[in-house]
Amino acid sequence: MKLIDSIVGQAAGIAAIRRDIHAHPELCFEEVRTADLVAARLTEWGIPIHRGMGTTGVVGIVKSGSSSRAIGLRADIDALPMQEFNTFAHASTHQGKMHACGHDGHTAMLLAAAQHLAKNRNFDGTVYLIFQPAEEGGGGAREMIKDGLFEQFPVEAVFGMHNWPGLPVGSFALSAGPVMASSNEFKITIRGKGSHAALPHMGTDPVPIACQMVQAFQTIISRNKKPVDAGVISVTMVHAGEATNVVPDSCELQGTVRTFTLEVLDLIEQRMQAIAENICAAFDAQCEFEFVRNYPPTVNHPAETAFARDVMAGIVGADNVRPQEPTMGAEDFAYMLQARPGAYCFIGNGDGAHREIGHGGGPCTIHNPSYDFNDELIPLGASYWVRLAEQWLARTAA
CATH class of the missing domain: 3.40.630.10 (Zn peptidases)
Known part of the structure; x- marks a missing residue:
């Protein structure tokens, strides 16, 4: 040297x-x-x-x-x-x-x-x-x-x-x-309807809705973006419930999205919001979607x-x-x-x-x-x- x-x-x-x-x-x-x-x-x-x-x-x-x-x-x-x-x-x-x-x-x-x-x-x-x-x-x-x-x-x-x-x-x-990569954060709140866990038909359980949502997000990576483009969606926090015999009113998902281009980031954000809102609508729940772009x-x-x-x-x-x-x-x-x-x-x-x-x-x-x-x-x-x-x-x- x-x-x-x-x-x-x-x-x-x-x-x-x-x-x-x-x-x-x-x-x-x-x-x-x-x-x-x-x-x-x-x-x-x-x-x-x-x-x-x-x-x-x-x-x-x-x-x-x-x-x-x-x-x-x-x-x-x-x-x-x-x-x-x-x-x-x-x-x-x-x-x-x-x-x-x-x-x-x-x-x-x-x-x-x-x-x-x-x-x-x-x-x-x-x-x-x-x-x-x-x-x-x-x-x-x-x-x-x-x-x-x-x-x-x-x-x-x-x-x-x-x-x-x-x-x-x-x-x-x-x-x-x-x-x-770009660094971005999301927070999604699923608003359901609480009930006794023994009477789930009396409420709208946000937990299985969240499960559907987490799985569906990965189809954005595997089926919406080009395979040669890089992108990561990681749901890193799931918060719901306070007792084993109570269906909670809400469930919150948080995580990060990483991409190498703003075009892929635009796609991921749009598809995540559409999936979140429509899955909630399908299960008669409300959706609050937040997406924050940090570093490009x-x-x-x-x-x-x-x-x-x-x-x-x-x-x-x-x-x-x-x-x-x-x-x-x-x-x-x-x-x-x-x-x-x-x-x-x-x-x-x-x-x-x-x-x-x-x-x-x-x-x-x-x-x-x-x-x-x-x-x-x-x-x-x-x-x-x-x-x-x-x-x-x-x-x-x-």
């Missing part, structure tokens, strides 16, 4: 910052301490900052030369509302909060790149360092954009990166097109993806830049890719062997209470950010 020597030399100090962030996780739009830490480090390195965009976001501005060209590099800074099982020294000190997705590491990699860029400035233009809050369900990217992110900090392209457990350390994964699909732009792939190949070799297998997980960097061209990649986090004594018994996968970011990635991720910025700003503008 062709890592930047100065970044390697500073990696231990950046890793200490990463572990401090890990020990003090903050949830979406509450990342005050984390934002303070990021702002303090950027200021210490002579980087002007802008704070408060998207509530707790921080943007660092690194300028060099006279060019008006600019590139955006983004890291997310928030944690998850879950209890950590790890007991090593940098485990979470906040009950019910954990950096279980590696945003602490994403922040650290961008800080390491910021330190090098500020000291060396081997480029002509501006690098905007975007430390974004509230990726985990809050839509922090959307909120920063609403607050004028790309008007105040105009970029030609924006890039993001996520660690990926199971992908070997020293490798990247990147592909053009959809790489992460994350779709990488072809030209920017090809450029980023070449940068990666120059660092780790072409054989270690793998195709990015699309995942039904969601990512609010999708909003940035809707606003500006760019690409979102995965960086290999390994198989978990890096974890110290005291880690939980579970696997080192994201959103798992035994997860921990691999600090070995910091020099590699930071070297990628630096080379990407330098080479982007050196290229002939389109």
